[in-house]
Amino acid sequence: MTLAPETTDLKVQLLLDGTGDWFTVCDLALLTPGRGVAALLPDGRQAAIFLDRSGRLYAIDNRDPFTGAAVLSRGLIGSAQGRPFVASPLLKQRFDLESGKCLDDDEVAVTAYEVRSAGVAV
Amino acid sequence: MSTTAPVGTGPRPTIVLVGHGMVGQRFLEALAERGLTATHRVVVLCEEPRPAYDRVALTSYFSGKTPEDLSMTDMAFIEKERIELYVGDPAETVDREARRVTAKSGQVFEYDILVLATGSYPFVPPVPNKDAEGCFVYRTIEDLLAIEEYAKTKATTGAVVGGGLLGLEAAGALKGLGLGAHIVEFAPRLMPVQVDDGGGAALLRTIENMGLTVHTGVGTQEIVTDESGAVTGMKLSDGSELATDLVVFSAGVRPRDQLARDCGLTVGERGGITVDEQCRTVNDPHVFAIGECALAADGRVYGLVAPGYEQAETAAATIAADEASFTGADLSTKLKLLGVDVASFGDAHGATEDCLDVVYSDSRAGLYKKLVIGSDGTLLGGILVGDAEAYGTLKAFTGSVPPVSPESLVLPAGAGEPAQLGPSALPDDAIICSCNNVRKGTIRGAVTEHKCTTVPEVKKCTKAGTTCGSCVKVLGQLVNAELEASGVEVDKGLCGCFGQTRQELYEIVLALRITSYQDLLDRYGREGARGGDGCEICKPAVGSIIASLAPTLGASGYVLDGEQASLQDTNDHFLANLQKNGSYSIVPRIPGGEITPEKLIVIGEVARDFGLYTKITGGQRIDMFGARVEQLPMIWARLVDAGFESGHAYGKALRTVKSCVGQTWCRYGVQDSVRMAIDLELRYRGLRSPHKLKSAVSGCQRECAEAQSKDFGVIATANGWNLYVAGNGGATPRHADLLAQDLSDAELIRLIDRFLMFYIRTADRLERTSTWLERIEGGLDHVRDVVVHDSLGICDELEKLMADHVANYRDEWAETINDPEKLSRFVSFVNAPDTPDPLVSFVPERDQIKPDLPLLSIGTRPLEGTATR
Ligand SMILES: Cc1cc2nc3c(=O)[nH]c(=O)nc-3n(C[C@H](O)[C@H](O)[C@H](O)COP(=O)(O)OP(=O)(O)OC[C@H]3O[C@@H](n4cnc5c(N)ncnc54)[C@H](O)[C@@H]3O)c2cc1C
Ligand code: SF4
Ligand code: FES
Numbered sequence: 001m002t003l004a005p006e007t008t009d010l011k012v013q014l015l016l017d018g019t020g021d022w023f024t025v026c027d028l029a030l031l032t033p034g035r036g037v038a039a040l041l042p043d044g045r046q047a048a049i050f051l052d053r054s055g056r057l058y059a060i061d062n063r064d065p066f067t068g069a070a071v072l073s074r075g076l077i078g079s080a081q082g083r084p085f086v087a088s089p090l091l092k093q094r095f096d097l098e099s100g101k102c103l104d105d106d107e108v109a110v111t112a113y114e115v116r117s118a119g120v121a122v
Numbered sequence: 123m124s125t126t127a128p129v130g131t132g133p134r135p136t137i138v139l140v141g142h143g144m145v146g147q148r149f150l151e152a153l154a155e156r157g158l159t160a161t162h163r164v165v166v167l168c169e170e171p172r173p174a175y176d177r178v179a180l181t182s183y184f185s186g187k188t189p190e191d192l193s194m195t196d197m198a199f200i201e202k203e204r205i206e207l208y209v210g211d212p213a214e215t216v217d218r219e220a221r222r223v224t225a226k227s228g229q230v231f232e233y234d235i236l237v238l239a240t241g242s243y244p245f246v247p248p249v250p251n252k253d254a255e256g257c258f259v260y261r262t263i264e265d266l267l268a269i270e271e272y273a274k275t276k277a278t279t280g281a282v283v284g285g286g287l288l289g290l291e292a293a294g295a296l297k298g299l300g301l302g303a304h305i306v307e308f309a310p311r312l313m314p315v316q317v318d319d320g321g322g323a324a325l326l327r328t329i330e331n332m333g334l335t336v337h338t339g340v341g342t343q344e345i346v347t348d349e350s351g352a353v354t355g356m357k358l359s360d361g362s363e364l365a366t367d368l369v370v371f372s373a374g375v376r377p378r379d380q381l382a383r384d385c386g387l388t389v390g391e392r393g394g395i396t397v398d399e400q401c402r403t404v405n406d407p408h409v410f411a412i413g414e415c416a417l418a419a420d421g422r423v424y425g426l427v428a429p430g431y432e433q434a435e436t437a438a439a440t441i442a443a444d445e446a447s448f449t450g451a452d453l454s455t456k457l458k459l460l461g462v463d464v465a466s467f468g469d470a471h472g473a474t475e476d477c478l479d480v481v482y483s484d485s486r487a488g489l490y491k492k493l494v495i496g497s498d499g500t501l502l503g504g505i506l507v508g509d510a511e512a513y514g515t516l517k518a519f520t521g522s523v524p525p526v527s528p529e530s531l532v533l534p535a536g537a538g539e540p541a542q543l544g545p546s547a548l549p550d551d552a553i554i555c556s557c558n559n560v561r562k563g564t565i566r567g568a569v570t571e572h573k574c575t576t577v578p579e580v581k582k583c584t585k586a587g588t589t590c591g592s593c594v595k596v597l598g599q600l601v602n603a604e605l606e607a608s609g610v611e612v613d614k615g616l617c618g619c620f621g622q623t624r625q626e627l628y629e630i631v632l633a634l635r636i637t638s639y640q641d642l643l644d645r646y647g648r649e650g651a652r653g654g655d656g657c658e659i660c661k662p663a664v665g666s667i668i669a670s671l672a673p674t675l676g677a678s679g680y681v682l683d684g685e686q687a688s689l690q691d692t693n694d695h696f697l698a699n700l701q702k703n704g705s706y707s708i709v710p711r712i713p714g715g716e717i718t719p720e721k722l723i724v725i726g727e728v729a730r731d732f733g734l735y736t737k738i739t740g741g742q743r744i745d746m747f748g749a750r751v752e753q754l755p756m757i758w759a760r761l762v763d764a765g766f767e768s769g770h771a772y773g774k775a776l777r778t779v780k781s782c783v784g785q786t787w788c789r790y791g792v793q794d795s796v797r798m799a800i801d802l803e804l805r806y807r808g809l810r811s812p813h814k815l816k817s818a819v820s821g822c823q824r825e826c827a828e829a830q831s832k833d834f835g836v837i838a839t840a841n842g843w844n845l846y847v848a849g850n851g852g853a854t855p856r857h858a859d860l861l862a863q864d865l866s867d868a869e870l871i872r873l874i875d876r877f878l879m880f881y882i883r884t885a886d887r888l889e890r891t892s893t894w895l896e897r898i899e900g901g902l903d904h905v906r907d908v909v910v911h912d913s914l915g916i917c918d919e920l921e922k923l924m925a926d927h928v929a930n931y932r933d934e935w936a937e938t939i940n941d942p943e944k945l946s947r948f949v950s951f952v953n954a955p956d957t958p959d960p961l962v963s964f965v966p967e968r969d970q971i972k973p974d975l976p977l978l979s980i981g982t983r984p985l986e987g988t989a990t991r
Contacts, residue, residue, distance in 0.1 A: 025952065025953045026952045026953050030946075030952055031952075032687055032688055033688060034655065034661075034685075034688030034689070035687065035688045035695070037951075037952035038950060038951050038952065038959075039951055039952055039953045040950075040951040040953060040954045040957060044960070046951070046959075046961075049952075052655050053640060053655055063961070067702060067703075068703075068961070069702065069703050069704035069961065069962075070704055070959055070961045070962075071692070071700065071704045074692040074695065074696070074700070075658070075692065076657075076658035076661050076662070076689075076691065076692075077655055077658075078619075078654070078655045078656050078657030078658055078661070079651075079654035079655040079656070079657070080618055080657065081650065082650075082654070084655060085657075087657070087658035089691065089692035089693075089700055090700065090702065092658065094658075
């Protein structure tokens with residue numbers, strides 16, 4: 001085995017709030033443009049991570065606040081007036097992907113995470 | 123009830139209405155509209171065992187309408203207006219001196235105003251044995267029930283005496299009941315009142331082509347019976363005898379004026395209670411007569427509902443001391459008999475001096491059109507047989523000189539100049555809806571002043587189009603024209619991303635062979651949406667269009683391939699149905715509801731091994747609930763192995779074709795309904811459509827499979843299959859309409875192919891067949907023209923599209939479990955493929971599981987908040 005670090009494919013990373021650490025989730029290649037995946041975070045919470053058609057990444061909490069089910073990652077994404085959103089697959093409320101705000105109800109929001117793709121040394 | 127007390131002091135004056143038919147009901151509505159129900163006590167004596175119903179649509183009972191469907195009486199209205207309605211209690215005597223009516227039950231009512239709306243009775247010619255068992259008339263729901271019962275058990279052939287409007291309708295009904303049907307008409311042609319010889323000839327050919335036997339120019343001399351007194355035939359005036367087990371007399375109607383005669387009111391020579399222009403009887407200012415029982419001031423008894431309505435309005439206005447009069451009415455009619463349009467309007471027979479005819483006739487096509495034109499070019503009237511498209515426009519122009527040559531309105535398209543005349547050319551006082559006497563100006567006002575924006579709203583606001591329906595098409599054109607003129611932008615676009623309707627997008631995709639959503643969005647999306655990510659509305663809609671056209675476009679039909687994967691709702695994405703706690707349910711296909719014990723055992727074992735909740739669905743299959751995403755492939759591997767395939771319960775696609783056991787087991791069955799259901803389910807499985815599609819096949823008229831509540835339903839007959847379309851259960855139930863009868867297997871399938879493809883092509887997103895049929899212009903008639911008579915010339919293409927679908931069907935689940943890349947998607951967590959979602963958990967209930975939802979209480983806000991959104 002060689003000891004020299006090697007850069008591999010691009011990875012998806014999430015900034016965990018509070019810690020300031022970037023948490024590596026998976027290969028970027030596992031994401032389909034226009035769809036999301038769910039990730040299990042170290043503290044047991046879940047994030048929904050999306051890739052849009054222009055290659056931008058977004059991450060918000062996976063739990064749908066209206067039903068309690070962890071399903072936002074399975075919603076369809078779209079854009080309205082240039083802002084990206086996901087529509088919950090259960091009751092179809094839209095959530096802004098950058099801020100986590102519910103677009104159908106001012107009082108509801110989910111956590112938004114900072115996310116990036118990066119070449120990571122293994 | 124909390125209603126405010128009547129104005130004035132003392133007891134309220136009483137209005138007694140005798141007869142609760144169509145006109146009587148309209149009279150009550152007119153009273154309420156004028157506030158007279160608040161100031162008067164209103165008593166109604168109704169002879170029939172049910173309150174007012176739509177007699178004009180009586181025959182639709184035989185195409186599936188129930189007596190409840192036909193009802194015109196809203197009991198909430200009766201209650202709200204505090205109307206005392208006595209059903210099944212006719213008036214027996216009237217004492218005009220004492221102003222008192224006595225009902226059959228013995229109840230006595232004193233009146234200030236008496237309104238007679240007793241209608242007509244069918245005239246039965248005085249031939250020997252006219253009352254024999256098997257002889258009927260055609261006027262009430264009870265008559266129809268009796269005819270149906272007799273036809274089912276005791277008759278194979280039926281004859282109708284009378285070839286007028288009602289006679290043809292009755293003959294059509296007999297044929298629909300499976301009887302060989304004859305029409306015996308004394309006059310030398312059919313519908314002698316409405317059409318002339320040329321029109322009668324066109325009608326005759328078409329009606330004979332439908333398998334009815336017509337005998338014109340002969341009278342009925344005697345009804346022949348057997349020893350038991352039941353009908354076996356009839357002797358005709360030409361000496362011949364016609365064998366028949368059932369006779370319907372439809373030889374005209376006579377006013378029911380006996381009650382009036384008995385109390386000394388004047389009646390006409392040929393019957394009818396004589397009234398003045400206010401509909402008041404000429405003898406007694408306290409008594410009015412309206413509808414078919416009245417002899418109007420112009421010396422006529424009107425046998426149509428529209429003049430009756432006008433009389434009802436006139437009487438109510440007069441009672442309210444408003445000015446109104448009824449001086450006569452238009453006898454225009456348009457009807458559809460056995461699918462043939464027949465219309466006559468104005469001076470149809472050319473009685474005006476110096477008038478000229480314009481005639482277009484094509485016997486082969488069963489077309490006959492005649493216009494009567496005055497010497498100065500005024501359109502006076504006309505007759506249309508076989509195609510009455512132009513009726514609404516022509517009728518409205520009657521009495522004026524039309525702005526284009528009248529010939530151009532009756533010539534077929536392509537011959538000469540096409541007719542350019544739309545309803546916008548009509549003057550404001552042109553009557554658009556003759557049933558309800560609504561003028562163009564009123565309809566425009568509904569849009570401009572009352573802010574109606576749709577045809578249903580305008581119908582509600584003006585009553586136009588609510589009776590025979592023949593004016594609805596013109597109504598729609600007027601409403602649209604008016605909306606456009608008043609600058610109301612009607613955005614019919616699919617969503618914020620596309621300005622086109624689903625149908626327009628379908629046409630674009632098909633014509634330009636577009637196989638990519640992004641391509642479509644970037645080229646045809648709204649300005650601001652191009653280059654963006656679309657939305658959750660248009661993505662699945664376009665995905666579905668591309669999927670249903672995939673073989674034709676040369677695209678992959680598989681919903682998880684390439685870009686398609688990103689367009690699908692989560693259900694389609696995981697090929698399973700998402701449930702409230704994030705788990706999924708699984709429904710394997712069980713075609714026709716037929717399943718072997720071995721397969722039943724496999725389902726049981728799979729459910730047990732994975733701890734799933736099982737329930738039998740309404741569509742005759744088995745639903746397994748509570749699977750987590752990562753379990754789906756394992757479960758399906760076992761199901762596919764046992765010979766199951768996807769049931770598409772997750773998709774906007776064909777769900778199930780239910781069936782009853784049919785002829786094979788059931789003693790009533792007349793065809794093999796299970797085999798047909800399986801054939802249909804296997805043919806249309808996987809077909810992506812604007813909404814889910816449900817179907818059923820019943821083995822006989824008893825209809826155990828409830829086919830008439832389905833998008834397409836099939837009922838076996840002795841001669842083949844009847845096809846019903848656009849039925850619905852659920853929240854907005856709709857009885858399906860009969861599209862075609864007595865079809866062979868091949869004819870049935872061809873027609874369903876066309877119907878489904880036409881629906882897929884023209885429906886809006888998430889529009890079930892029932893709403894689609896109600897929405898599209900021309901409704902059922904138009905759909906029948908397109909899919910049965912190929913009026914648009916697209917049937918070959920529709921059939922080809924379906925053939926492509928059938929040839930290219932693949933089971934989505936079999937394909938998925940054999941593709942490791944696609945399987946990798948079936949995980950709860952991308953970074954922990956083996957970890958199940960801890961939020962999906964279950965608790966026991968009645969020996970099975972149910973979702974454990976305590977988590978909801980931690981949610982940011984209670985669920986109710988979303989339910990009302
Ligand atoms: C099959 C069929 C198809 C038709 N199609 C058309 C069409 O396409 N277009 C059209 O314009 N017209 C059509 N008509 C005619 C239309 O139905 C009548 O013009 C309309 O019903 C007349 O309404 P009315 O209230 O005057 O009479 P009806 O609707 O006959 O009502 C009269 C009511 O009074 C009751 N009555 C009688 N005597 C008494 C009493 N002493 N006490 C209490 N109640 C009593 C009767 O039982 C009846 O219920 C059709 C009729 C039939 C039968
Ligand atoms: S619909 Fe007819 S054939 Fe089918 S089960 Fe019922 S009675 Fe029998
Ligand atoms: S003309 Fe009959 S409903 Fe309008």
